[in-house]
Amino acid sequence: MKITEDTIQYVAALAKLSVTEGEKKKIAKDLEDILDYMEIMNQLDTEGVEPMSHVLPVKNIFREDVVINENNREELLKNAPKQKDGSFAVPKTVE
Amino acid sequence: MKDITTMTALDLGRAIKQKEISVAEAVKAQFDIMKLRDPSYQCYITMMEEEAYTQAEEIQRRIDAGELFNSTLAGVPMAVKDNICTRGIKTTCASKILYNFVPTYDATVIEKLKQAGAIIIGKTNMDEFAMGSTTETSFLGATKNPWNTECVPGGSSGGSAAAVAAEEAFYALGSDTGGSIRQPAGYCGVTGIKPTYGTVSRYGLIAYASSLDQIGTIGRNISDCTAALEVISGHDLKDSTSVNQLNYSYREALVDDVKQLRIGIPTDYLGKGLDEEVREGILNAAQIFRNKGAIVEEFEMHGVDFAVPSYYVIACAEASSNLSRFDGVKYGYRTENYEGLQDVYKNSRSEGFGNEVKRRMMIGAFVLSSGYYDAFYNKALKVRAIINEGFQRAFEKYDIILGPTAPVTAPGLGESLSDPLKMYLSDIYTVSVNLAGLPAVSLPCGRDKKGLPIGLQLIGKHFGEKDIIRAAYSFEQAVKYERPISLTETNKETKHISSDITKGKGE
Amino acid sequence: MKAYETVIGLEVHVELATKSKIFCSCTTLFGGDPNTHCCPVCTGMPGTLPVLNKQVVEYAIAAGLALNCSITRRCKFDRKNYFYPDLPKAYQISQLYLPICRDGGIEIETSAGKKTVRIHEIHMEEDAGKLIHDPWEDCTLVDYNRCGVPLIEIVSEPDMRSAEEVVAYLEKLRLILQYLGVSDCKMQEGSLRADINLSVREVGAIELGTRTEMKNMNSFKAIARAIEGERKRQIELLEYGKCVVQETRRWDDNKDTSFAMRSKEDAQDYRYFPEPDLLPIEISDEWLETIRSRQPELRDDKMLRYEKEFDIPSYDASIITGSKHLADLFEETVAICKKPKEVSNWLMVETMRLLKEQEMEAEDINFSPDHLAKLIEMVDQNKINRTVAKEVFEKIFKENIDPEEYVDKHGLGMVSDDGLLRSTIEKVIADNPQSVTDYKGGKSKAMGFLVGQTMKEMKGKADPGMVNQIVKELLDK
């Protein structure tokens, strides 16, 4: 399967990564090799097979509707690269 | 002074209980060795000397007060892989993007260790975000294999495995998503166990691939691994995928008896790509089991070739989502080079993540993107179902599946990084275990001509930990544990490899 | 100009009335200082994991049953991946592949008659945080208090054709959910908000036109205006031979117009996949039956019951049941005083008048049922007369005072002291000889005037029955 530099651009945008023009070619080649290899899965007939997201047949795991946590803002903000007035701060989001 | 650090974890635990060795003495002996050897091996990202002495005091007090009498490992120094959150202690995932992250909470396994009186002495090096098989993708530089410092220790829990092998820790925690405990344990000549998915809580383990990740233990023998596993396993309400089991007393299985144990070796596990010396080592091991009365036979298991692609599709997909939260907003690294929000995202992530992580996130985004989901991601989930099915069928006939941990012994530093696909393919024997959520152990079974350890893998059925522990224990009785030869040498010379690991420690 | 038809479908987000968040044990209380209702889980700290609140599932099922949906017996969560600062994990846990409810619908009634609006699906998901622009530093502040508050998203089919139908649908939806106790549906607090998908097409056309989406509308008035505005905008485009662009728009109610929201550079590809941290939900027959058996009486049934059981006019029953809060107040008051007609009267006349006067919603009524019940008792036992009662009720409505204490304190109790009434009436008769003459001359109206004068003299507190009787007695003497 052909992976174009446009595809790399698109995927990088989804992953919020920037790739330079210079890197694109190499990344495209690597991804192409890897994806080509992954396509060997097509040799396996999976007709009618249920996709398996969880290996164990566990279900219905719930918690009760109880409030336990208390205000712990100081701790939550401890690692924030930038904070202000008890909030995480980011550059202005424009709409 | 007694040679404390060569003891097993359980022996040290016993000596501490009997007041033959104090906890502080054990901690001091451990740090002496760490300071001596870590410049050579670079197992640690963070050493917790001060905290360890504080813990030692507290644990000694508790032991003296008669508490912790059931904790076999109370007072024993141990290490934790740096993707497991430790309250107040930097947890970096060996990534620049978390270089300064100090969790305000403990992972459930850390809470359990603390309750059991463990002395956490440091956080170990790893492949960045556990993505790699060599511990070379670490932002802080590679860990070296104590058997040969020109070789990799394996990965991603390379720091933990090397630390245990180099006697820089009595035992350690690792995490295993596609072999990340077993493979480095194999390369470093120590024992590592990955339990059944859902046995150990993942709460506080910084996720790589949620449906595959599982924390396990690494030790110098199966008894230490088992004792440590008993401490960290158990049902946890904070992890929905944690499974409530009736019995976690794995030490009951430390019995030398494999009579009538049915062991199957998939023919494909001995086929193309397997190094001849490794193959010999594995067949030798099989013979030892036979000699001890086990029933060992080869059998056909299908789908082995499809495990690696299925694994990488699923792992990369989950990773691309799990690692999106590292965006420079709430914690970790934020670029200095930004004007708008999009810059914060793109530059923080591009500067903060290493190449292998970026590659996997891009693969993950691709296989989930519209138009490719069915062909890649959904297909991989179906292949996963077939692989699981294959194991279930095998376990109708066998109690244990035996095979190599890795197709080769530890490669040289720098050999694997240039060709990612080749590196992925070396996970062939380990990833299917994670896809199927099975328990497996890797233990040393001899060495190749280069003197590097060969890893033997024993795979059990779901919640069949006791089967593989019993087999591993029996095997150990026939094969003596070997220390890396270099250990005696590094005691003398300490400065032949410059250490810059401390430079990476984010302030 | 050609004739156009407007086609509207809604995605309604409803905040569920749970105490704690959907995946952690933080409070869902509205407001609070920024980031004080948060924990490592809902702020997306590394290594933390979600655990599902059971009540969320039960509320979603309850809503699905009331909206005539089929319940997905085995459902699961998926991740919706996108970057935005209000979403700390950079994915929203939602449901795409197997939403909990599907294929429902409700009947609405407008001036055009009755029709059914079909519901495509209902899914469970987590709310996002709030962004506040900081004018001093030109940055945006992120508050995660709302992050992880449980939502159900109710997705309708494009079955509505006018703002009137949309409002009727939303009102009906709101009533059902309030009656279920699943949500308080307070639009001003954002616990009910609608995304409007709107397109226009020539009357008779079968294909749908290109739609736009207007996000997070949170008042009925704004919704009606936005629909009108967007309809006109799209028709104008088409009339000028231009195309409608499929996009998300934001309605600005002040400027009475909508704006395109996101730039096209950001391709939206949410890369949904099954959430590996949460396990499937399997809804057994028993569980479903338990929830079904707990379903409270909904509006339509309640209305019929009021007519039958309490013998009140259907119009009154419809007004009272038009608000869950009002209906609760009605039933609680009736339970105390056992006088449904009286209670209904107070609600229909005085309460409605005061609501209108104060520009309040029925939801804002804040007096306790015992006070109204007590007032009704006092009238019934002739402790106060109706004139005074109205005055006291106004106090109850505004300040929730205890009527007994209030009447006592202000001396508003009815005067039925025969001696006092007699002497007052004698004085009134003496002061109004003309009226006495008129009465004697056969003008019975004159008596009313004398009664009125007496009441005035007594500051309204006299027992009207006694006054009537004594005036007549003295005049006839």
Ligand SMILES: [Mg+2]
């Ligand atoms: Mg939604």
Ligand SMILES: [Zn+2]
């Ligand atoms: Zn929370």
